[in-house]
Amino acid sequence: MSSIIRLDKLKKEYPVGKDFITALSDINLEIEAGEIFGIIGASGAGKSTLVRCLNLLEKPSDGHVYFEDVDLATLGAKELNKARQSISMIFQQFNLLMQRNVLKNVMFPMEIAKVPKEERKKRAMELLELVGLSDKAKVYPAQLSGGQKQRVAIARALANNPKVLLCDEATSALDPTTTREVLQLIKEINQKLGITVVIITHEMMVIESICNRVAIIAESRIAEIGAVKDIFAKPATEAGRRLVYPDGERNIDFGNSRCIRIVFDGRSSFEPVIANMILDCKEPVNIIYANTKNINGTATGEMVIQLAKDDKVFDKVFAYLKARNLSVEEVKGYVE
């Protein structure tokens, strides 16, 4: 794979009075052609700024944005527009044209690109078929549900054959079921059309559902970057932990006991491991948290077990689990 987007020491500052706010600092990352790459971070972390820098809607204060190995800052207006057409976007609020029907919304970018009328109608109908809305061509956006509106926005974003689809909090206004459906559609588009997808979100669930790799942004910097499965199994930073652990779990009071977090990666099942461990180690454990997920088709789960406050017991159980090739770590420090 080769990188389609590369950011090199990207920095963005906004002037605020006589001072500056640093929204992005020392951002280095490569997005590979054909992958689904996630960018996650809490509100104010710098995600929107990063997205706007990707297609140079926002001019970086320092550093470079490369698209297909070309530094976007070196392009003239015409070439930059062409590059921008290759990087399409969908948004949280859909941004549809309310006075135009669905078909005409999808045709709109082709009008701007001066595609002949018959051709744009044909292509728009094909795209509506792709997103499952052929029967809504003549309907106006106000008559559509949120999920349907986002489907129209996706069809419109694909109109000029982009190479990259940027999804900026594209499912944040949708309910969980509709979110899953829209994410599934985005995944299909990635697979069928080979379009590189960049997902910007504050929700770990979105990343887990469809992304191959993820960059975690915290306080204007990349805290962690890697395969979703690896980061989920063992977040290396505080920012990573905060995203991987659901809100509820952080409220659990671990007290003085020692706890182990076990990550199952689909190679072993939960019941026998825990049951056998109790039988073999002859130590009682308290399961204080358990959660299973489906990440890219692989069943993955995590469990936090609490042990008696005795280092020997801890070492024995820890060694037992490690010997079974499970990813284990002691957890305590992240309780807020």
Ligand code: ADP
């Ligand atoms: P996120 O999308 O992760 O919520 P943003 O990129 O919107 O984060 O913001 C990152 C930081 O930059 C925040 O502190 C925000 O207040 C600041 N910021 C964003 N846009 C502007 C702007 N146009 N002017 C001044 N500060 C801004």
